[in-house]
Amino acid sequence: MQKASEEAIMPHYRDLNADEITNKASDDVVTVADHASEKILTEGLAKLEPGIAIVGEEASFADPGVLEGLNGDCWIVDPLDGTNNFALGKPPFGILLARASGGVARSGWIYDCLTGRFCSVHEGEGAFLDGERITARESGETPPVAAISLVFMHEEQREAVKERVAPHYRLVDIPRCAAEQYPRLALGINDVSIFQRTLAWDHAAGALWLNEAGGKVARPDGSPYRVNDERTGMLGASSPRLWEELAARCGDIG
Template sequence: MTALDTAVAALMRRVAQEAILPRYQTLAEHEVIAKAANDMVTIADTEAEALLAEGLAAILPEAAIVGEEAVHADPALSSRLDNGLCWIIDPVDGTNNFAAGKPPFGIILALSDGGETQSGWIYDPLQDRLCIAHKSKGAFVNGERVSARTTGLTPPIAAISTVFLDPAQRAAVQARIAPYYTLVDIPRCAAEQYPRLVLGVNDISVFERTLPWDHAAGVLFVNEAGGMAARPDGTPYRTDQHGQKGLFAASSPALFDQFVKHSSAE
C-alpha cells in the first residue's frame, strides 16, 4: 500500500471503531432520522463524517471536502466537486441496513480531481475488508491485487435496484431484462455491491441514483479490476455530473455490452 493508503486505511478503521461499531445494534429511536423516503441518517453517520473530514483534511490539506451529510444540509457544497482535488465521504453507506441492525454497511471514500475519480477506498468494518483502487494502478482487496471475475453462470446474475424507479421503468426491467438474467435482490449498500461484481458474486448491477459518495470509489474499483462501470451509453462516470441518473456496472466489458443491448431493445 502507498503512504496515502496507509493513512486513509488507519483513519477508516479508527472511525469505525470510535463512531460506527459502538452504535451498531444499539441505536436509540431518537438517533435515527428519516431524511426522505427510503433514506435515513443516524448519529453514527454524522459523527463518523465529522471525524473523517477532520482526518482527511490533515492527510491532504489542499483538497476540498464533500460529505454526504454536509451536502444534505447545504446542497451548494457539491460545487466543490467541479474543480481541483476533492475528498468525497460516505460515512456509513447502507445506513438503512445499519439502522436496522443488520449488514452490510461500510465507509466509502474517494479522491477526485476536476470531476474525475483518482482513488477510492471501500471499507467493510464487520469483515475488515478494505478495497482500494487508484486510476491506472489496479484494484486491491486487503493489499492483494484483484481481477474481476464473472459468476460463470447462465443466465448471468443481475442485481438491479428498483427502489427509485417509477412503475414504467420497473415494467421495462421485467420485460427487457428478466428473460435474460437471474434477478437478485440488491444489498442496498454500494460498499457491498461493487465488491460483489469483482469477487464473482454478481455479474451486473444497475443504479438509478448516482450520487458521488455512493459510486465514485466503486466505479473506479470495478474498472481498475477489469470490469466495466459507466453510464448506459458507455460514457465515463464523473463526480461533477450533478443530478445525472443511470449507471451500469458489470464484471466484464462483454457483459456490459450484452446488458446494454438487452436493456435498450424495444
C-alpha cells in the first residue's frame, strides 16, 4: 500500500492533466493514479497469495464478472478511495484493502496517503492504529455528531432523513472517503454515519475495523455487513449505544 501511494498516487497529487481524469458516472471520476495504484496492488497481492481472486474497483468496473470473486476467498482493493477529492487536489483520500472469505471480511487495512496513518484489523484480534490497539470512543458532544451521506439516496429517503434523523444530531460534512470516515468514527470526531452505497471496496476493511474497535457497523435491520451482499444502506457508530439510537430513528427509511 505504501508503494502504491508513493509510486502511483502521490506523484499525481495536484498534478493531474485534464486527460488524466475520466468520468465513470455523473458523480464519480477515475484518474490515472487509480489505475496505476490498482496495478501495483494487484501484482503484489497475486505474488502474496497466488490463485486467490482479486476484486479491484477498477477491474470490476471494466468487467462486472470480477465481482463473482466476492463469493469465495478474495482480496478486495480500493486503489484510491476519495478519488473525487484527489482529482480536485484536496484531502482526504487513501487506500483500502481487505481479505475476505465466504462473503465475510476477515482482515482489513486502511492507509492515509497524506499522513501515513495506518489502520489494520484481523477478525477476532482487535483493531489497530499505527500498530497500537485502539478502542472506539464517542465524541462526548451533545447532540452527537453525524456525517450523513445523502448522495445516493432517492428523494423520499433524503426527506425522511432530514425530518426524522437530522434534528437529533449536529451535522457535519461527509468526507466522501470511507478511508477517512471510519477512523473519524473511532477517534471521537464523528459519532454516527449513514451510508447508502455499500460497495465492498469502500466498506469491507472499515466495517471490520470499527466493529473490532468496539464501535458498530451493520445494516439498518441489525444484520452484519457481507461483502457479497448487494443491498444498500448501512449505519455506523462509535458505540453500540449510539448505533441503536440511530437505527431506531432510521426505522423503515430504507
